Amino acid sequence: MEKPVIVIKDLVNKFGNQLVHDHIDLTIESGEVLGIVGSSGSGKSVLVRSILGLQAFKSGSVSLLGHDLNKLDYKENKKILQKVGVLFQSGALFSSLTVLENIQVPLKEQVEVPEPYLTQIALQKMIMAGLPIDAAHKLPSQLSGGMIKRAALARALALDPEILFLDEPTSGLDPIAARSFDALVRQLQRTLKLTVVMVTHDLESLYLTCDRVAVLLRKKIMVGPLREIVEVKDPWVQEYFSQLHTRLKMKKMYKERK
Amino acid sequence: MTVSKIASFMTYSELNKNQVIRLQGSWIVRNLAVLKDSLDSFPFHKLKDLPGCLVIDARKIDDIDMGGSVALSDLIQQVKELGLSVKIEMSDYVKEHLTLSEKFVGNLPEKSIQSPLYLRKLESIGQQTIEIKNLNLHILSFLGEFFTRLVQVFIVPKNFRFRSFFKHLDVVGLKAIPIVTLISLLIGIVLAYQGITQLSRFGAQIYTVNLLGLGILREVGVLLTSIVIAGRSGSAFTAEIGMMVMNEEVNALKVMGLSPFYLLILPRVLALTVALPLLAFWSDIIALIGGAIMMNWLMDTSFVQYKNQLLGAITPTAFWVGMVKAPFFGFIISFVGCFEGMKVKATSESVGIHTTKSVVESIFLIIVLDAFFSILFAYLGI
Ligand SMILES: Nc1ncnc2c1ncn2[C@@H]1O[C@H](COP(=O)(O)OP(=O)(O)OP(=O)(O)O)[C@@H](O)[C@H]1O
Ligand SMILES: [Mg+2]
Numbered sequence: 001m002e003k004p005v006i007v008i009k010d011l012v013n014k015f016g017n018q019l020v021h022d023h024i025d026l027t028i029e030s031g032e033v034l035g036i037v038g039s040s041g042s043g044k045s046v047l048v049r050s051i052l053g054l055q056a057f058k059s060g061s062v063s064l065l066g067h068d069l070n071k072l073d074y075k076e077n078k079k080i081l082q083k084v085g086v087l088f089q090s091g092a093l094f095s096s097l098t099v100l101e102n103i104q105v106p107l108k109e110q111v112e113v114p115e116p117y118l119t120q121i122a123l124q125k126m127i128m129a130g131l132p133i134d135a136a137h138k139l140p141s142q143l144s145g146g147m148i149k150r151a152a153l154a155r156a157l158a159l160d161p162e163i164l165f166l167d168e169p170t171s172g173l174d175p176i177a178a179r180s181f182d183a184l185v186r187q188l189q190r191t192l193k194l195t196v197v198m199v200t201h202d203l204e205s206l207y208l209t210c211d212r213v214a215v216l217l218r219k220k221i222m223v224g225p226l227r228e229i230v231e232v233k234d235p236w237v238q239e240y241f242s243q244l245h246t247r248l249k250m251k252k253m254y255k256e257r258k
Numbered sequence: 259m260t261v262s263k264i265a266s267f268m269t270y271s272e273l274n275k276n277q278v279i280r281l282q283g284s285w286i287v288r289n290l291a292v293l294k295d296s297l298d299s300f301p302f303h304k305l306k307d308l309p310g311c312l313v314i315d316a317r318k319i320d321d322i323d324m325g326g327s328v329a330l331s332d333l334i335q336q337v338k339e340l341g342l343s344v345k346i347e348m349s350d351y352v353k354e355h356l357t358l359s360e361k362f363v364g365n366l367p368e369k370s371i372q373s374p375l376y377l378r379k380l381e382s383i384g385q386q387t388i389e390i391k392n393l394n395l396h397i398l399s400f401l402g403e404f405f406t407r408l409v410q411v412f413i414v415p416k417n418f419r420f421r422s423f424f425k426h427l428d429v430v431g432l433k434a435i436p437i438v439t440l441i442s443l444l445i446g447i448v449l450a451y452q453g454i455t456q457l458s459r460f461g462a463q464i465y466t467v468n469l470l471g472l473g474i475l476r477e478v479g480v481l482l483t484s485i486v487i488a489g490r491s492g493s494a495f496t497a498e499i500g501m502m503v504m505n506e507e508v509n510a511l512k513v514m515g516l517s518p519f520y521l522l523i524l525p526r527v528l529a530l531t532v533a534l535p536l537l538a539f540w541s542d543i544i545a546l547i548g549g550a551i552m553m554n555w556l557m558d559t560s561f562v563q564y565k566n567q568l569l570g571a572i573t574p575t576a577f578w579v580g581m582v583k584a585p586f587f588g589f590i591i592s593f594v595g596c597f598e599g600m601k602v603k604a605t606s607e608s609v610g611i612h613t614t615k616s617v618v619e620s621i622f623l624i625i626v627l628d629a630f631f632s633i634l635f636a637y638l639g640i
Contacts (some may be wrong), residue, residue, distance in 0.1 A: 082288065095504070096607035100366075113290045113325070119366065120328050121287070127362040136366060141604030160287050160323035191354050192323065 002030040003066065005163055005195050006051060011060035013046055020046050022219035023060070033189055033196040035206045035226075037240065038216030044199045045089055047216070048165055051197075052086065053077075065163070082110050085161035089168050089199075091148040093140040099126065099151045100136040106158045121158065128184065129154035130177060145172040153181075157188075164188075166198040170205050182208040203243060215240075267296045268333075276311045279337075282318040287325025297329065302336055312337065316348035327359035400597055404527070407519040422525035430491040431533030435540065437490065438483055442541040445482055446548020449473065454556055463557055467564060468571035470549040475576045479542035481628060484587040487534060488620045492595040495526055496616040499599025500609040508600070518600070527592040534588030535581060542580065575640055583631055587624050594620040 006028040013021040020043040028034050036044050049055040051062055053069030061068060065080055072080065093102050103122040107113040113121065126136065129150040140148060149172050156164060166185075170178040182205050188194050189209075200206055206213060206226065213229045215222045217236060222229065230241045267289075269280045285293060305312065314334065322330070330352075337344050348356070372378070411418045453466030499522055502508050508518050546568070553559040559567075598616035602608050 094606075096605040107287070107325075111288045111290070113287065114294045117290050117294065117325070117328050117332070120363070121325050123364045123366065124324065124328065124359065124362045127364050133364050134367060139605060160325050187358070191358050 004028060005030050005065055006197070007061075007063045008051065009061045011047075011050060011062060012058040013043065013050060013055075014058045019219055021050075021057075021216075021221075024219075024221040026214060026221055026223060028195065028197060030195055031189070031193045032211045033185065033198065033209050034223075035210035035213045036197065036199045036216065037201070037206065037213060039236070042216040043219075044216055045167055048086075048167055048197065048199060052084070052165065078110070082159060083162040084165065085156035085159065085163070086165045087149070087152045087156040087167060087169055091140070091152040093148060093151055093155070095140050098137050098139055099131065099143070099154075102140070102151060103155045103158050106155065110159060122154075125154040125157050126151075128157065130180065130184075146174065146177060149173060160192060161194070163195045163197065166196065166200075168199055168201060170200060170202045178202060178205060179208070181205070185209045203241070267293055268300060270300070276313055277305060278313045278315055279333075280318060281314065281316045281330075281333075282320070284321040285319050285326035285330055286321055286323045290325060290329060293326065293329040297333055297336070300333075302340060305337070305340055305342060312342045312344050314344060314346045316346065316352050319348070319352050322352050322355045324355060324359045327355045330356055331360055396601075397597065400600070401593075403519060404523065404593070407517065407524060411520070411524060417520055419521060419525050422521070423529050426526050426529035427533055429494075430487065430530050431536060434487060434490060434533070434537060438486055438537050438541050439544050441482060441486055442479070442544040443548040445478060446470070446474065446545035446550075447552045449478070449545075450549040450552035451556070454552070458557075464559070464567055466553065466557075467549070467559075467567040470546065471568050471572040472576055474545045474549070475542055475572060475580045477580065477628070479545055480538040480580045480584050480587065481624070482545075483534065483538045483541045483584070484591065484624050485621055487530070487537065487588070488591045488617055488624065491530060492591040492620050493613050493617050495592060495595030496599040496602075496613045497609060499523075499596055500602030500612055503600060503602045504604050504606075504609065523596045523600075526596055527589060530592035531585050531588040534591070535584035538581065538584040542577075579635060579640060583628065586627060590623050590627065591620045594623065 004027045006026070008024065008026040011021050011024050011026075012019075024047075026047075036047065038044050046055065050057050051064060053062075053064075056070070065083060067076070067080055069077060069080065093099075094105065097105070100119070100122050103125055104118055107118055107121060123133070123136070126133070131147060131150045131154065135143065135147060135151070140151070143151060149169060153166075153169060156166070169185075170181055173181060185196055185198070186209055189196055196209075198205075198210065210226060212223060213226050215229060215232075215237060217234070222232065222237075229237065232238075267281060267283045267285070269282070271278050271280065283289070314337065316330065334344070334346065373381075449470055450466055453469045454463050457463045457466055457469070499508075499518075502522070508522075511518055511521060550559075550561055550564045553564055554561065595616050598612040598619070602612050
């Protein structure tokens with residue numbers, strides 16, 4: 001068995017008096033798709049930021065690919081981060097660069113890919129993320145909300161990362177696009193053996209892509225395969241997973257709607 | 259059999275009339291720069307000369323990813339273009355990556371054909387002319403709306419945001435005192451020193467006080483303060499409002515039926531219009547004190563002597579001539595700051611451009627207006 005890619009031990013996050021994570025442990029295995037769920041404000045984004053070394057935590061330890069990012073020097077840090085792609089919740093595209101240039105940033109700055117491959121790969125990722133070619137020369141401010149998500153995904157995928165962090169990738173996408181996104185994640189995971197850490201509120205996406213699910217609940221974390229998590233006897237967990245409506249159920253609900 | 263090593267990624271060999279390109283190493287995105295070099299230095303033209311089958315043997319590739327597959331496709335493409343029959347041998351692992359990579363290919367749309375240089379120059383002149391016209395209209399409409407709102411605020415004072423006004427008064431006025439004090443003191447010292455060294459040649463060093471009094475009160479105090487404040491507060495106005503435009507905060511206000519003029523612009527402009535005269539007054543006093551310190555130190559002029567000489571030299575007019583300009587300068591700085599802020603587009607770059615513009619334009623306009631005042635006062639004989 002391969003070594004786990006992310007190991008979190010005893011992590012505590014606190015903002016002023018507000019405790020967000022209370023001594024949580026989490027291990028993410030190589031090649032799995034882990035979904036992180038939890039109510040709004042339960043600390044999903046904070047968890048992802050802690051793993052990526054973007055946020056100083058109160059106590060505990062986080063290791064990414066066997067290293068603690070906070071203890072590495074610039075060069076080693078850069079090497080590790082080349083293997084990581086991140087899709088931020090708000091996109092975080094560079095506002096003065098076009099979509100194509102945004103995707104080229106990691107290719108150019110992190111590994112110095114030469115032309116014409118630079119353009120070819122950027123286009124490849126754009127198409128893969130489902131963007132139309134004529135969006136290539138648009139600025140982020142000229143994109144729709146869903147297109148921003150796709151452009152950010154394309155940028156996160158640019159370097160063929162080993163680990164992909166996705167913070168609400170399907171929010172803002174229409175259902176068809178969301179499902180094709182799920183299919184893409186599965187395909188990449190199968191072919192490229194990607195490890196995917198996905199924060200999501202999209203239950204369908206959870207069912208279709210994730211191998212395991214982590215639930216952030218009352219400052220603690222619960223991890224397990226989806227079929228085990230849905231059986232957990234907790235009112236919040238029960239209510240959360242009962243929100244998934246099958247098409248039949250929906251038709252019935254629609255008919256009964258007043 | 260001849261074997262020639264091209265690079266660690268590709269080896270070329272001939273085997274029973276067959277030509278073999280053997281690929282090895284890590285064909286990954288991080289190695290693309292080296293991969294491209296080996297491809298570029300590969301003698302594709304030599305392949306043409308020999309008959310027989312051409313084999314690309316990719317079974318020895320250790321590692322491949324989607325980025326690296328692009329180089330592999332490139333190689334296959336280049337060989338195929340030579341018109342030779344090609345056989346490709348690869349592992350399933352490589353094949354999967356190559357298939358995935360080739361599934362997503364596209365070409366950038368062609369840039370539209372460029373018109374000749376003289377036409378483009380002509381077009382750019384025309385465009386700039388139209389832009390200047392639009393800019394003028396824009397300024398005029400901004401100015402118009404500003405004064406309309408100002409009048410409305412006088413009619414319905416409850417529309418005026420006093421809290422915001424006082425907050426800005428604090429930030430641009432009170433909090434600016436340390437820097438204005440320091441710079442004024444230093445300029446007072448510098449001017450006094452220059453006056454003393456020049457005038458002492460005629461034994462007229464005491465007239466340094468006259469020079470200081472008139473120079474500082476009429477020009478230096480207010481001009482200095484305005485330039486410091488343009489750099490300090492004008493730029494801040496542009497950046498603040500610019501970020502709000504970028505984040506669509508201004509749009510959020512608009513759809514709530516709130517005018518950015520009431521909430522953002524009027525409080526800022528009025529605060530600075532009030533604050534600048536006060537700061538200029540403070541600057542006058544401090545600069546004169548700086549002069550007094552220098553006179554006392556170099557010429558042993560006592561402070562009483564300095565005061566008497568000063569009061570003999572200046573008139574209230576000298577003071578008011580300087581002071582009357584201050585609110586106009588304050589208005590210009592804040593108005594330009596807010597105007598440029600509202601023009602920010604949705605890129606971080608444009609925040610920078612407009613902040614720079616705001617400072618440069620307001621200092622330029624201050625100096626132009628100062629010259630205009632000088633001409634006016636000369637005409638009026640003040
Ligand atoms: N920099 C910060 N300073 C103070 N509090 C913060 C900071 N960042 C996050 N928080 C708080 O931590 C909590 C968790 O925030 P987080 O962004 O992780 O929520 P989330 O689970 O991602 O929610 P959502 O699903 O809405 O994105 C929130 O209560 C938030 O207010
Ligand atoms: Mg979040």
